[in-house]
Amino acid sequence: xxxxxxxxxxxxxxxxxxxxxxxxxxxxxxxxxxxxxxxxxxxxxxxxxxxxxxxxxxxxxxxxxxxxxxxxxxxxxxxxxxxxxxxxxxxxxxxxxxxxxxxxxxxxxxxxxxxxxxxxxxxxxxxxxxxxxxxxxxxxxxxxxxxxxxxxxxxxxxxxxxxxxxxxxxxxxxxxxxxxxxxxxxxxxxxxxxxxxxxxxxxxxxxxxxxxxxxxxxxxxxxxxxxxxxxxxxxxxxxxxxxxxxxxxxxxxxxxxxxxxxxxxxxxxxxxxxxxxxxxxxxxxxxxxxxxxxxxxxxxxxxxxxxxxxxxxxxxxxxxxxxxxxxxxx
Numbered sequence: 001x002x003x004x005x006x007x008x009x010x011x012x013x014x015x016x017x018x019x020x021x022x023x024x025x026x027x028x029x030x031x032x033x034x035x036x037x038x039x040x041x042x043x044x045x046x047x048x049x050x051x052x053x054x055x056x057x058x059x060x061x062x063x064x065x066x067x068x069x070x071x072x073x074x075x076x077x078x079x080x081x082x083x084x085x086x087x088x089x090x091x092x093x094x095x096x097x098x099x100x101x102x103x104x105x106x107x108x109x110x111x112x113x114x115x116x117x118x119x120x121x122x123x124x125x126x127x128x129x130x131x132x133x134x135x136x137x138x139x140x141x142x143x144x145x146x147x148x149x150x151x152x153x154x155x156x157x158x159x160x161x162x163x164x165x166x167x168x169x170x171x172x173x174x175x176x177x178x179x180x181x182x183x184x185x186x187x188x189x190x191x192x193x194x195x196x197x198x199x200x201x202x203x204x205x206x207x208x209x210x211x212x213x214x215x216x217x218x219x220x221x222x223x224x225x226x227x228x229x230x231x232x233x234x235x236x237x238x239x240x241x242x243x244x245x246x247x248x249x250x251x252x253x254x255x256x257x258x259x260x261x262x263x264x265x266x267x268x269x270x271x272x273x274x275x276x277x278x279x280x281x282x283x284x285x286x287x288x289x290x291x292x293x294x295x296x297x298x299x300x301x302x303x304x305x306x307x308x309x310x311x312x313x314x315x316x317x318x319x320x321x322x323x324x325x326x327x328x329x330x
Contacts (some may be wrong), residue, residue: 033081035322036088041081043326049080077326089315090151091144106143113142156307162299170295171288178286184254185279186238187219190229192271199267206265206272219262219276228271240281250275 034041054076062069118124128138171178191206193199209226213219223229223236231238243251253263254275262276 032324033326034085034324035320036085037092037319037321039088039092041084041088045084046077046080046326049084050076074326081323081326085321086312087144087148089312089319089321090148092319093315094147094151101143101147106139106146109146110139110142152308155311156304160300160303160307162296162303166299167292167295168288170299171291175285178291179283180281180286181242181244181283183240183242183281184257184277185281186241186254187223187236187276187278188229188231188238189219189223189227189236189274190271191226191273192228193269199271202271203265203267206267206274210265210274213262213274219274 031042031044032040033043033046058069058072058076062072114121114124118127124138125135128134189206189209191202191209193202197205205226209222213222220235220237224232227236229236243254245251246254247268249268250266250273253266254277257263257275257277259277259280263274266273266275
């Protein structure tokens with residue numbers, strides 16, 4: 001059979017017998033979270049699948065609410081377990097359906113991963129040693145990742161098409177989602193208070209900048225030279241922004257400016273500001289051409305999620321999946 005292209009990856013699929021063999025009911029063992037067609041998923045694997053950022057976020061959001069934190073931890077572990085179960089279902093489908101993957105494909109795929117993530121093979125080996133893993137472990141993990149991506153592309157992503165009618169219908173039914181409040185095209189100079197430049201000196205510099213502008217210096221040129229703001233590289237250009245998104249004091253001043261007008265020096269706790277409103281755009285609904293790509297991405301994601309869920313349910317229906325109680329600790 002010819003090689004198939006799945007998600008930019010080449011995979012040789014040879015359909016063999018897809019019959020699975022019966023498995024006995026698994027027994028509850030310490031540390032087991034689930035069994036998928038005989039493959040054990042452990043509590044430790046769940047913990048490894050949860051990132052440090054996930055843990056830190058939960059602690060930051062719910063650290064002062066122990067009961068809620070416990071529930072969120074349990075849900076996070078359940079979500080991780082569900083993903084691991086899905087992974088095993090997909091790998092089992094690949095094996096039992098008779099697909100075969102040339103090792104040369106994995107060789108090339110590994111080279112790309114090593115280059116992108118580790119720089120070279122030596123760095124990879126050092127990283128694996130720290131984790132107590134071998135190159136064989138790494139290759140098996142890479143192979144599994146490749147198969148899961150390829151199978152998802154074949155069974156879900158490749159079949160999704162969003163018609164113009166669906167996009168237009170979504171737009172008509174979600175008009176408020178594309179409503180934009182009053183916006184201004186804003187350019188701003190920010191002169192920060194610093195340890196080596198106390199507030200009085202900052203104010204003096206801001207007044208001098210304003211004086212230069214009043215005498216004819218271009219606002220954007222002064223911003224490019226003197227502004228301490230992150231938009232200095234863009235000559236102080238903030239682009240289109242809703243005034244309500246600004247600091248309360250700045251928003252109040254911006255609301256009084258018409259296109260082409262600028263403010264005086266606005267002195268706040270962190271420094272001094274000068275603002276210029278270049279354009280004004282009143283409240284409006286973004287047009288369909290403006291948001292077509294955005295809507296298409298949303299609908300693609302929704303449809304892929306729906307098809308993925310259906311596919312996983314079909315795989316579960318012909319598999320042996322047993323869950324065991326999972327811990328709530330991270």
